[in-house]
Structure formats: structure tokens, C-alpha cells
Amino acid sequence: MSKTGKIFLAALAFAIACLLPMIMGDEPYIIHIFIMSFYIGSISMAWNILGGMTGQLSLGHATFMGLGAYLTATLVIKADVSPWIGMAASFLVVGLMAAVIFYPCFVLRGPYFTLATIAFGETFRNLLMNWPYVGQGQGLLMPFGDDDFWAMRFLSKMPYYYMSLFMLIGISLAVWRLDRSKWGYAFKTIREDEDTAAAIGVDIARYKLYATFLSAGFTAVAGAFYSQYLRFIDPEIMMTVFSVEFVLPAIIGGISFVAGPLVGAILIIPLSEFLRAHFAGVVSGINIIVYAVILILVIFLKPSGLLGWLREWSDKRRLTRVPEKGGGHA
Amino acid sequence: MLKVESLTKIFRGLKAVSNVSFEMGEGGISGMIGPNGAGKTTIFNMISGFFRPTEGRVFYRGRDITDLPVHKYTGEGIARTFQIMKPLAHMNVLDNVVSGAFFGRNENRGYADAKEKALEIIEFTHLADKRHFLAKELGTADKKRLELARALATRPDLLLLDEVMAGLNPIETDEAMELVRKINRSGITILMIEHVMRAVVDLCSEILVLHHGERISFGSPEQVMNDPLVIEVYLGKDDGYGISRN
Numbered sequence A: 001m002s003k004t005g006k007i008f009l010a011a012l013a014f015a016i017a018c019l020l021p022m023i024m025g026d027e028p029y030i031i032h033i034f035i036m037s038f039y040i041g042s043i044s045m046a047w048n049i050l051g052g053m054t055g056q057l058s059l060g061h062a063t064f065m066g067l068g069a070y071l072t073a074t075l076v077i078k079a080d081v082s083p084w085i086g087m088a089a090s091f092l093v094v095g096l097m098a099a100v101i102f103y104p105c106f107v108l109r110g111p112y113f114t115l116a117t118i119a120f121g122e123t124f125r126n127l128l129m130n131w132p133y134v135g136q137g138q139g140l141l142m143p144f145g146d147d148d149f150w151a152m153r154f155l156s157k158m159p160y161y162y163m164s165l166f167m168l169i170g171i172s173l174a175v176w177r178l179d180r181s182k183w184g185y186a187f188k189t190i191r192e193d194e195d196t197a198a199a200i201g202v203d204i205a206r207y208k209l210y211a212t213f214l215s216a217g218f219t220a221v222a223g224a225f226y227s228q229y230l231r232f233i234d235p236e237i238m239m240t241v242f243s244v245e246f247v248l249p250a251i252i253g254g255i256s257f258v259a260g261p262l263v264g265a266i267l268i269i270p271l272s273e274f275l276r277a278h279f280a281g282v283v284s285g286i287n288i289i290v291y292a293v294i295l296i297l298v299i300f301l302k303p304s305g306l307l308g309w310l311r312e313w314s315d316k317r318r319l320t321r322v323p324e325k326g327g328g329h330a
Numbered sequence B: 001m002l003k004v005e006s007l008t009k010i011f012r013g014l015k016a017v018s019n020v021s022f023e024m025g026e027g028g029i030s031g032m033i034g035p036n037g038a039g040k041t042t043i044f045n046m047i048s049g050f051f052r053p054t055e056g057r058v059f060y061r062g063r064d065i066t067d068l069p070v071h072k073y074t075g076e077g078i079a080r081t082f083q084i085m086k087p088l089a090h091m092n093v094l095d096n097v098v099s100g101a102f103f104g105r106n107e108n109r110g111y112a113d114a115k116e117k118a119l120e121i122i123e124f125t126h127l128a129d130k131r132h133f134l135a136k137e138l139g140t141a142d143k144k145r146l147e148l149a150r151a152l153a154t155r156p157d158l159l160l161l162d163e164v165m166a167g168l169n170p171i172e173t174d175e176a177m178e179l180v181r182k183i184n185r186s187g188i189t190i191l192m193i194e195h196v197m198r199a200v201v202d203l204c205s206e207i208l209v210l211h212h213g214e215r216i217s218f219g220s221p222e223q224v225m226n227d228p229l230v231i232e233v234y235l236g237k238d239d240g241y242g243i244s245r246n
Ligand SMILES: Nc1ncnc2c1ncn2[C@@H]1O[C@H](COP(=O)(O)OP(=O)(O)O)[C@@H](O)[C@H]1O
Pocket: B011, B016, B034, B035, B036, B037, B038, B039, B040, B041, B042, B043
């Protein structure tokens, strides 16, 4: 697709997304599905910094999300701090925590790294389960009250819709910039081949640290949002299933594409919410079964995801056309 | 420019490189030859920081670089290619080279600069019409060129080439030789491991010969080729490996 074409498409999508609630009218359930799509899309996008760009497949992102949610909720409840500040604090604190905790895991490769991230998640979940200060298994309930922007508290879902939309756009823009930066190239080089990365001068440990910081930080921001939107959190939100849910959109869309998680989220979350709403009573956990099936299909049929398939298709079309003249600069 | 002093590498009791010393000046092309398993790649790995020598030191422009962390070498102006090619498989040719252009001795600039630099090098290495291909889609000759291009993008003074002509047909070998010459003329000192004798003799002004990890000869191509020890190693029946006549 040409550059102007892409910009046009993005602008169109943005306009539709902004106008959607007005078109949909007062349909809280539909709006909720959109909010969840934007929220999960944001985390999938953030996950992709570490998982897709840097190639370190983490299944610990539900923990970063949960830590952001818990940090923000605790600040709100115990110290009456605005969740907006909690969001910023989550980015820094959880980002740093993740970087420090993952640092020793960087020597682990492939599935061993993934296993370590699962273990890390379970550890934190158990910790919170047993910590009275944050309500143990009962979790935390946000304070009730009138609508208050500073307290990120609204009766209507509409403000949350726009918040999650802008969060998704913000993280997407950050990742898009990252993709074309020195950091981004360091991340991708590490993913492809650590020896080559080292040979061109990439300090592997340092850039993995940066990737973890950004990935976990952004995920924690989304977690902060989640805690204020649902207004109730408990340690369950850190379960590994949710980590899988965050990874899915990226893999379906294509982990080597900046827009991969976005495309994946738009397709998969509404489907998953639909299944959860309509079949959860009949077959509990149906959405997880569907996830597993989709995941297996994508990995077997098209590991590069939907966008990978799309690119191959357009490459083929280009190759069958008369080749452009000259090999000049793009 | 580069001085290697009694370099030794032992892998779990196996002496891969044994007390090798040599020195090379700036601006030329030097070669390293020897049968398979002679220890050539291991020496490269020690010069470029991938392996710590068991013993010995490496000096670059008079500075001891033996203990530098591996990612610091391109910053010093030393770049390398890999015998077993390691392309950034799922990135296209341009992005492979852009990666190099963001690191090494390039000042910390933005994408536009890195891309411009990369396109220059892609042109220089004759990869321009393939710049949108994924690295994994390239043939052997182009993959080798890409290895070169990515290393060049870090703006080295010293380039270590590990068998960049292996697996090429005679025409591709000629092209590769021409490219090596062109790189050298642009002011980059080259140390190359090569099995293709024609290329080594043609390109190199001095050659180091290794056998079983030991230096058995060093000198101009004529000197080395007429060294009885070298002749024995290559033509003798002690091991089956010969020089590929390509
Ligand atoms: N990482 C390693 N671990 C153990 N042995 C190695 C390693 N790298 C090389 N060797 C051994 O060292 C010897 C020299 O290998 P190498 O330097 O690759 O030879 P060459 O490049 O001259 O063909 C061989 O016997 C090889 O098996």
C-alpha cells in the first residue's frame, strides 16, 4: 500500500472510531466490547515490543497489567492519589520492576524464557493473594461517587471509550516511532540473530532491558486504565490465560508488523466477547478453546499472521506486473 | 594496525589455536588460509570479541582490545562477516543494512540518515534492485553480499571476511573479488579467510597459513605457495582436505 493510502486509511479508521459511539447510540454492551478491544489491543501492542520486535515471547504480561492495576488502585484507595498520576507511576514503576526482574532471565532462550515469565506471573499472583494490605483474594474496590474527571470516574461508558481509544492510539504511535528508531532496529536485530546483533554493535542485554521496560510500562498503563474502568480488581486478573489473551491479537495480526496487534484485536476481541456472552453458560471457557484453535491454525498455516499473508499476496501481484524501471532510491 | 600476540584458544582440552602471532599494516588485504578445522574462524572470533582467548592479546591501533565486550568492536572500527551466514532473515535487504547503519561508528542519527547511508551501501554492493526482498529469499551470492553490506554499514576501518566466496560459481567469485577490491580501495583494510586460492593469491599482499591451530607460514603469496611446509600440508596425504580449485 502506498504511504498516502496508509495515511488515508488511518485517518478514516480514526474518524469512524471517534464517531462510532454517536452512531451506535446508547448501547453499553457494544461500547463495552469496543472498550475491551481497544484495551486488549493496547496491551497486545505493548507486548509486541518485547514479543514481536525483540523476539522474547513473554507470557507474563497479565502480571504487568495487574501490577499497574494494583499500583493505581492502591494509590487511589490508600493515598487518594489521582488515577492519572497512578497511570504515569505505573509506567515507570512497573517498567523498572519488570526490567530488573527479567534481567537475569535474558540469558534464557526460547521456551525457557517463556517459562520463566509464567513463573514470574504466578509468583506475583500468589503474593497479592496473600497480602492483606491489598485485600488478598477479595481484591480492591474503587471508591464510589459522582462523575469526576480527576478521579477517572464516570457513570457512562462513553468517557472510557475515548480514553481507551486514545490509549491505543498513543501506544500505537509510540510503537510506530520505535519501529523506525535505533532502538527499534536493535530490538529487531536481536530477534533475528543475537550474534549478528552483537557483530554490528548492539549491546544485547541493554536493549532487551529497554524493550522490557517499554513493553511492561505500556502494559501497566493499560492495567491502570482497566482498574478504573471495571472499578474492581482481584488477583485473578493476573492469570496466565489473560497473558495468552494479550498475545493472541499480535500473533493473529502478525507479530513482525507494527499494526499486527491492532488488526488482530479488532478481529478477535469482539468474537471472543460474543462467545463469552452467548455461550459461557453452555460451554464455559469456550473463548479459550476458540483461542487455542485459532492460535494453532495461525501458527500452522501462516506464522507471519494476517498481515504477512496480505503482504505475500500483494508481493505476488507486484511481481506478476511489468517490473518498474530502474533500481533507484525509494 | 592489527597485532595478534601468541593467541591460544583451548576448547575443553582441544587446542583449536595455538600460540599464533602476526601483524598487519593499514590499507592492504591480508589472507588467512588453512585446511578445515585449522582454527581460522576461531582466530576471527577472538579478534572480534566473540571468544576470549585462553592466552594471548589482540592489539588494534596500539590499543589492547582483547577484553572489550563484543558489541564495542564496531565502535572501534572493526566489523566482521560470518562464515555461516546470519542474515536478519525476516527483515528485507534495506532493513538489514539500516541496522548496521544505526550502529558502529555512525553518529547517533535518525532513520532518514541511516536509510540514506544504507541505500548508498546497497548501491555499492549491487543489491539495489533487491532491496525489498527478505534476506531469507536471497540466493547464496546475494546473501554473502548482504553480509558484506551490513558490516560495511557500520563504517569499519578493518573488515574481517570469513569465506565470503565459499559456494559461489566462478562468475560470482569474480564479482565478489571485484567487490573486495573496491571496498579496499575505499580505504578499508581487509583480513580475509578464504579457500578459493585464486582469490587469495590475486587479492592478498600477505598470507597467514594455519594448520592444526598453528601458524606454519606467513608472507607474500609467492613465498607462502613455495613454502615446503605449506605444500606438504596441502598436497600431503595427512588429511583429506585440499584447496578448492574454483
Ligand atoms: N565453539 C566451539 N566449541 C568447541 N570447539 C570449537 C568451537 N569452535 C571451533 N571449535 C573447534 O576448533 C577447531 C577449529 O575450528 P575453526 O576455527 O572453525 O576452523 P576453520 O575456520 O579453520 O575451519 C575445530 O576443531 C573446531 O571443531
